[in-house]
Amino acid sequence: MEKNNPVSVPASKKLKILLAEDDVINQKLFSYMLNEITEELIIASTGVEAIKLFKENAGIDLILMDLKMPEMDGYQAAKHIRELDGVIKIFALSAFAPETQGDVMNGNEFNDYVGKPIRKAELLKAIEKHF
Template sequence: MAQSRHAVEKEQSTKITALVVDDNRINRTIHRRLLSNLGIENEVVGSGKEAVDAHCSGKKFDLILMDMEMPIMNGIEATRKLREMGNRSMIAGVSSRSMEEDIQEFIEAGLDDYQEKPLTMSKLISLIRKISLNG
């Protein structure tokens, strides 16, 4: 794992920040730990509305890991809203849903990437590399 972290840190020219958006406490903890193990500063929120509120408060993130199914405001609505508000973060949908029409609706809302749960270190490193290449 140290080698993976070193490889990612080497690719980062600046510190990458991430927001984990998931209503499931266990998923939030897992995603937060994966990010922390890569040296990525991160915050967690429990709904799409909280993600939109974080953006409204002026917080900026390089990566947003967005769950699809959440109460109050789901990931599709939150992604669409964030894009309408001009958010340019990489938004990666992370969901256990595998129905093609659900995934397609999520992507059309403004996702940059979609990963099926569980999120693994290799999937996360792939996302970070895309940020590094585009940044």
């Protein structure tokens, strides 16, 4: 990807992404923001559903995991998924203040953190770092 253009498409391939997000408006926003870099976007509304969909869909490249969801939060869902796959990239999504980013990343199952409200350039820049 070009370093000067944070919204360019990853050069290697389009990604299969699992989005775990309970807010329907945010689901639509992510779908729009990720359209140019996704081969497939799979959406889960709960942590339990995220685990189920991860098991049912081979070849997922990236999981975008909201930390606050019904049934099971993103921390627990990421832990379960990490037990199934130790190398899958999992990004935490959170509206917590940026200073809590270290707490989210430290000792948890996440490879990166993207703060809410989501900004397309920041989201794609985080993805670019890992792909």
